[in-house]
Amino acid sequence: MPDTQTVSAIGFRGMSLAPERSKRKQQDLSLKTDRLILAAGPFLMDRLSPHPQSSTVLIHAMHCPRTHRIKRKPSAMCSTGPDEWLETVKRCEYLPEPDIKKLCEMVKELLIEESNIQPVHAPVIVCGDIHGQFYDLMELFRVGGEVPHFSYIFMGDFVDRGYYSLETFTLLLALKARYPDKITLLRGNHESRQITQVYGFYDECQTKYGNANVWKYCCSVFDYLTLAAIIDGRVLCVHGGLSPDVRTLDQIRTIQRCQEVPHDDLMWSDPDDIETWAVSPRGAGWLFGAKVTTEFNHVNNLTLIARAHQLVQEGYKFMFPDENLVTVWSAPNYCYRCGNVASIMKVDEGLGVDESNFKIFSAVPDTERQVPPRQNPPYFL
Numbered sequence: 001m002p003d004t005q006t007v008s009a010i011g012f013r014g015m016s017l018a019p020e021r022s023k024r025k026q027q028d029l030s031l032k033t034d035r036l037i038l039a040a041g042p043f044l045m046d047r048l049s050p051h052p053q054s055s056t057v058l059i060h061a062m063h064c065p066r067t068h069r070i071k072r073k074p075s076a077m078c079s080t081g082p083d084e085w086l087e088t089v090k091r092c093e094y095l096p097e098p099d100i101k102k103l104c105e106m107v108k109e110l111l112i113e114e115s116n117i118q119p120v121h122a123p124v125i126v127c128g129d130i131h132g133q134f135y136d137l138m139e140l141f142r143v144g145g146e147v148p149h150f151s152y153i154f155m156g157d158f159v160d161r162g163y164y165s166l167e168t169f170t171l172l173l174a175l176k177a178r179y180p181d182k183i184t185l186l187r188g189n190h191e192s193r194q195i196t197q198v199y200g201f202y203d204e205c206q207t208k209y210g211n212a213n214v215w216k217y218c219c220s221v222f223d224y225l226t227l228a229a230i231i232d233g234r235v236l237c238v239h240g241g242l243s244p245d246v247r248t249l250d251q252i253r254t255i256q257r258c259q260e261v262p263h264d265d266l267m268w269s270d271p272d273d274i275e276t277w278a279v280s281p282r283g284a285g286w287l288f289g290a291k292v293t294t295e296f297n298h299v300n301n302l303t304l305i306a307r308a309h310q311l312v313q314e315g316y317k318f319m320f321p322d323e324n325l326v327t328v329w330s331a332p333n334y335c336y337r338c339g340n341v342a343s344i345m346k347v348d349e350g351l352g353v354d355e356s357n358f359k360i361f362s363a364v365p366d367t368e369r370q371v372p373p374r375q376n377p378p379y380f381l
Contacts, residue, residue, distance in 0.1 A: 082103075082174050082177040082178035083178065085099060085103060085170070085174040085177075086171070086174045086175065086178060089170050089171045089174055090138070090171065092134055092135070092164060092167050092370065093167075094166050094167055094170060094208055095170060097209055097213060097214055100170065100214050100217055100218075101213075101214075101217050103173050103174060104173065104217040104218065104220060104221050106177045107173050107176050107177055107221055107224075108220065108221055108224050110176060110177070110180045111185075111221070111224035111225060111226065112224055112258075114226045115226065115253060116226060116228065116252050116253045116254075116255055116257055117226070117227065117228045117229065117236075117249055117252055117253055118184055118226045118228070118229045118230070119229075119230055119233070120151070120153060120184055120229050120230065120231050120232075121151075121231070121232060122231055122347045122349045122350075122351060123150075123151070123347060123348050123349060124150075124151040124152065124153055124184075124231060124346075124347055125144045125145070125150055125151065125152050125153070125344050125345065125346050125347075126153045126155065126231075126237055126306050126328055126344065126345040126347060127140065127144075127152060127153065127154045127155065127308075127330040127344050127345075128155055128157075128308035128309075128327070128328035128329040128330040128331070128342075128343075129155075129156070129157035129188065129308045129309070129311075129329060129330060129331050130154065130157065130158050130162075130168055130330055131157055131158075131159070131160055131161045131162045131165075131190070131331045131335075132158070132159055132160060132161055132162025132163060132164050132165030132166075132168050132200070132201070132204075133162040133163075133164070133168070133331050133332075133334075133336075133363075134162070134163075134164035134167045134168045134171070135164075135364040135368065135369035136330075136332050136333075136342065136363055136364055137168055137171065138364070139361055139363075139364050140330060140342070140361065143344065143359050144344050144346075144359065147175050147179050147182050147183060148182045151181075151182045151183075151184075152182065152183055152184070153184045153186065153229050153231075153237050154172060154183070154184070154186065155186045155188065155237055155238070155239050155306070155307065155308040155309075155328065156185075156186045156187050156188020156189070156190070156191060156225075156239035156267070156308060156309075157188035157189065157190045157191070157239065157308060157309070158172055158185075158188070158190075158191070159190055159191070159196060159200075159201040159218075160190045160195065160196060160199035160200045160201050161199055161200055161334075161335055162200075162331070162335075163336075165200060165201045165204050166201070166204055166205060166208060166214070169201075169218060172185060173221065184226070184229050185225055185226070186225060186226055186227065186228060186229060186237065186238065186239055187222060187225035187226065187227060187239065187257075187267065188240075188308065188309070189239065189240065189264075189267040189268050189284070189309070191222040191225055192222065192260065193219050193222075193260055194260070196215070196219070201215065201218075202215050205218070223257075223258045223259055223260065224257075224258055225257075226257070227252060227255065227257055227266055228252060230249070231347050231351065232351060233301070234301070234302055234303045234304070235302065235303060235304045235305075235306060235347055235351060235353070236249070236300070236302050236304070236305045236306070237307070238266055238305065238306075238307050239266065239267045239307060239308055239309055240266055240267045240268045240269045240270065240285055240307060240308075240309045241265070241266070241268075241269030241270055241271060241285070241286075241288055241305075241307055241309070242265065242269055242286070242288045242292060242293065242296055242305075243265030243266060243269065243285075244265075244277050244286060244288075245265065246265070246266075247296070247299060248299060248300060249300050252266070264284045264285050265285050265286055267285070267309075268280065268282055268284040268285025268309075269285035269286045269287070269288055270282070270285065270286075270287055270288075270309065270310060271287070271288055271289070271293065271307075271319045271320070271325055271327075272287040272288070272289060273289070273290075274287060274288075274289035274290075275289045275290065275291045275292075276288070276289055276291055276292050277289070277292065289320075290320035290321065290322070293305065293319075293320060293322075293324055293325050294320075294322060294324060297324050302324075303324070303351060303352075304324055304326065304351075304353055305324065305325045305326075306325075306326055306328055306345060306353075307325065307326075307327055307328070308328055308329065308330075309327070310327050310329070311329055311331075311334055311338065311340060312327050312329045312340070312343075313338075313340040314340075314341065314343075314360075315328075315329055315330075315332075315340070315341045315342050315343030315358065315360050315361075316328050316329065316343040316345065316358050326345070326353065328343055328344070329342055329343060330342045330343065330344060332362050333362070333363035336363075341361065341362050342360070342361055342362070342363075343358045343359065343360050343361070344358070344359050344361075345357055346358075346359070
């Protein structure tokens, strides 16, 4: 996306500014766009929010007043590489803007070499949504084991709704830059310019840096994230689910992924207790059933589909009589008030998955994290 353009969450594109226009004019345009997003909130919720389902909780997105945000300063010194960046980010400190730009460029160079369906070897740990819950991500690594001693697949939705989307995504990027073969990052429906302008990541970057540059750098990485991963040819990992337009894995491999999300179904679809297909109440993607899943797995020689995208109070949930699809959720006490536990799924060399493959963990206590003042959180039930 060109720097001279601003795209709002409902698709309006700002006019390009002539070179002779002042920097103040550009800032005014950004502020106007921000107000437009705020004013459009109720309309956007009708268009973008998931409807309540048996295994989901409806989360309403609201604009977060700036007085409710923790204002933290970036690390004072510009670091030189992934090791220094990891040391900084693990303290929940965000990097200077030049370092973020350099990190994003490094990771894009790695991602561009990856397939739309990235092959991964077992053993590997599979993780669901994180949503900016930085301290719970650190707990996830304590439970699952530190990189590079263990390999991980993260199935998208790294940002939005949590208080520390920037630090969360930066940590995952720094791990990818330092240990590229140990971390696989998939794209979720929230790794999108439009969605992040509504659900918090854009506003967080504006608050912490005073401009949208870092948000733009991160969005450019979103475009390069792979769509799926396959573990030893048998276990498919994808953020959302299946599509009526995709029957084989080779069809996914031919998608041109380096762009703003055009492939809704893979990131938005949900399994349901139906036989084939139904319209999704989310307004994007589809509901798909047991017959569809069984046929897809048979055609592609899969034993299991692992996906994220839906809150599960117990941390994970097998679907359908054959238990050939599982939802993994990795954000405990989602939005700091849902009360759920989280899980990670370890896939061993045998590729069999049952309840013994899951590790359950709870949210880090408030005494062990830095939490904004106890007022209404930016995204609440």
